[in-house]
Amino acid sequence: MTSHVPIPHNPPLVRDPGPARMLRPSTFWTIADPIPSRLSWLLMGLSIGVPLVLWWLLASTGWVRPLFLPSPAQVVGAIGQLWNSGALPKDIQFSLMRILGGFALATVIAIPLGTLMGTFASIRSLLEPIVGIVRYMPATAFIPLLILYFGLGEVPKILLVFIGTLFFNTLMVMDSVKFVPKKMIEATYTLGGNRLQVLFQVIFPYITPGIIDTCRVNMAAAWNLVIVSELVAATEGLGRRISVAQRFLKTDEIFAGLIVIGLIGLAIDILFRMFLRFSCRWAVK
Amino acid sequence: MHLEVKHLYKQFVTRRGPVVALKDINLHVETGEFVCAVGASGSGKSTMLRIVAGLEQPTAGDVLVDGQPVTGPGADRGMVFQSYTLYPWMTVEENIGFGLKLQGAPIADRYEQSRYYMDVVGLLPFAKALPKELSGGMKQRVAIARALASQPKILLMDEPFGALDVQTRESMQGFLLDLWRNTGTTILTITHDVEEAVFLSQRVYVMSARPGTIRRELSIDLPAERDEALRRSSAFQDYRYQILDLLRQTESTAPELTAPPQSA
Ligand SMILES: Nc1ncnc2c1ncn2[C@@H]1O[C@H](COP(=O)(O)OP(=O)(O)O)[C@@H](O)[C@H]1O
Ligand SMILES: [Mg+2]
Numbered sequence: 089m090t091s092h093v094p095i096p097h098n099p100p101l102v103r104d105p106g107p108a109r110m111l112r113p114s115t116f117w118t119i120a121d122p123i124p125s126r127l128s129w130l131l132m133g134l135s136i137g138v139p140l141v142l143w144w145l146l147a148s149t150g151w152v153r154p155l156f157l158p159s160p161a162q163v164v165g166a167i168g169q170l171w172n173s174g175a176l177p178k179d180i181q182f183s184l185m186r187i188l189g190g191f192a193l194a195t196v197i198a199i200p201l202g203t204l205m206g207t208f209a210s211i212r213s214l215l216e217p218i219v220g221i222v223r224y225m226p227a228t229a230f231i232p233l234l235i236l237y238f239g240l241g242e243v244p245k246i247l248l249v250f251i252g253t254l255f256f257n258t259l260m261v262m263d264s265v266k267f268v269p270k271k272m273i274e275a276t277y278t279l280g281g282n283r284l285q286v287l288f289q290v291i292f293p294y295i296t297p298g299i300i301d302t303c304r305v306n307m308a309a310a311w312n313l314v315i316v317s318e319l320v321a322a323t324e325g326l327g328r329r330i331s332v333a334q335r336f337l338k339t340d341e342i343f344a345g346l347i348v349i350g351l352i353g354l355a356i357d358i359l360f361r362m363f364l365r366f367s368c369r370w371a372v373k
Numbered sequence: 374m375h376l377e378v379k380h381l382y383k384q385f386v387t388r389r390g391p392v393v394a395l396k397d398i399n400l401h402v403e404t405g406e407f408v409c410a411v412g413a414s415g416s417g418k419s420t421m422l423r424i425v426a427g428l429e430q431p432t433a434g435d436v437l438v439d440g441q442p443v444t445g446p447g448a449d450r451g452m453v454f455q456s457y458t459l460y461p462w463m464t465v466e467e468n469i470g471f472g473l474k475l476q477g478a479p480i481a482d483r484y485e486q487s488r489y490y491m492d493v494v495g496l497l498p499f500a501k502a503l504p505k506e507l508s509g510g511m512k513q514r515v516a517i518a519r520a521l522a523s524q525p526k527i528l529l530m531d532e533p534f535g536a537l538d539v540q541t542r543e544s545m546q547g548f549l550l551d552l553w554r555n556t557g558t559t560i561l562t563i564t565h566d567v568e569e570a571v572f573l574s575q576r577v578y579v580m581s582a583r584p585g586t587i588r589r590e591l592s593i594d595l596p597a598e599r600d601e602a603l604r605r606s607s608a609f610q611d612y613r614y615q616i617l618d619l620l621r622q623t624e625s626t627a628p629e630l631t632a633p634p635q636s637a
Pocket of ligand 2: 419420
């Protein structure tokens with residue numbers, strides 16, 4: 089080869105590097121690797137335990153008036169009482185029904201819509217602008233319209249959850265299609281596959297774990313919305329329970345409602361994770 | 374089977390202007406042949422193979438398979454990529470049978486065919502394994518078996534062993550030669566690895582870059598039975614140096630790297 093560029097001698101010495109510096113090992117601050125499982129369980133225990141102990145301390149020392157901060161025991165008592173009176177099971181039932189109804193409807197539409205938008209640039213151009221605009225309209229701002237159109241029954245509450253989760257679900261499903269390797273799609277064509285087969289037999293199975301995870305994450309938004317809708321107008325439901333308790337200054341019942349919502353949310357989250365493990369063994373590490 | 378590429382041109386329009394990736398490519402592959410195109414990276418090898426596969430449209434020129442122009446991808450031209458193309462949710466067996474499934478073959482045929490090709494590539498014990506449980510070399514064997522199970526007229530391979538370590542690569546080359554000899558498949562492979570090209574091929578097209586052209590066509594007149602000892606023979610090394618020299622020449626005659634435009 090004759091076309092070598094001559095390399096200049098002696099690179100400039102910018103700074104004296106001094107003795108070699110090396111990254112110190114660390115267990116707690118490990119990046120991109122798991123920590124020992126015992127440490128992990130310990131930290132997870134602390135995550136629940138520390139706030140609980142702090143709460144208990146704050147309540148028992150009397151720093152905060154019991155009206156504002158009931159003790160853990162009082163809240164557990166309130167949960168038990170609400171449960172035994174039959175009010176809590178009924179509230180849970182109504183809130184869950186609204187959430188599941190609205191969310192299921194949103195998911196049933198979001199999966200095909202998001203998949204199509206992710207797969208076909210044409211469908212994306214057609215729908216992304218309108219979805220992008222509507223997504224920024226706060227779902228709660230639709231409450232007056234929903235009440236105006238559908239009254240105070242179940243329909244506006246279910247529709248609020250629907251409106252509030254449809255667009256996020258759609259866009260997140262659409263995004264998961266981006267991760268399908270282009271070469272995997274091309275390999276399918278060279279095996280004799282057509283576009284419909286690529287869509288149903290390659291893209292869709294590939295994004296299934298992503299869809300399940302999307303549902304899991306967006307479930308939290310559905311809870312938000314159903315509680316808001318019940319604060320406005322409802323005769324039962326966990327949101328309704330909280331607003332009634334506020335009117336009668338029953339802070340223990342407010343706390344009871346919040347904790348029940350948190351626990352049910354956690355349970356649904358765990359169910360989704362288990363479903364993912366069970367249905368997509370290939371995607372789980 | 375007769376593959377013919379005639380006066381193929383490909384120009385990409387990029388933000389920095391047009392790039393001529395291929396200029397007047399002419400080549401052919403006949404039934405049962407093993408042909409390699411070898412060239413430095415950027416010499417348009419992948420572009421050429423993708424056009425033959427029908428995954429990319431040429432700017433000008435023709436690709437003919439048995440006289441019929443190629444207008445898009447199809448099962449008659451199987452393709453093996455460097456990586457990332459096994460379906461991660463399917464077992465080895467399902468991956469290999471997938472081409473026939475796409476073509477609507479009955480389940481019994483699919484079963485028989487994927488058994489046969491799993492046997493051919495030595496992966497019968499891994500029939501129920503998922504791709505993530507396989508090593509890199511095993512994954513590529515599945516990819517090759519999957520392409521063969523669709524019974525293509527020609528197998529196209531884009532640097533199929535490029536991501537493998539040296540030992541695995543050499544054993545895969547031996548495996549591929551055995552497979553070619555035993556199944557009578559017609560193969561067109563592209564690679565930047567000169568030794569790989571000499572070891573595998575009966576004919577080699579040497580490509581040069583900027584623009585991608587075919588510099589020389591060489592017949593590799595080595596015995597059909599090729600083993601590791603052959604790599605050290607002087608005949609083998611002669612071919613290797615001949616191609617390396619050609620690649621070096623094309624590099625030094627390529628236009629000099631131009632300095633970046635001076636900003637005002
Ligand atoms: N989709 C594309 N858009 C623009 N330029 C491309 C595209 N694909 C390839 N090229 C250009 O064409 C040339 C040949 O690329 P490629 O066929 O990948 O070469 P090789 O496989 O031999 O490395 C390169 O200069 C590359 O930058
Ligand atoms: Mg390439």
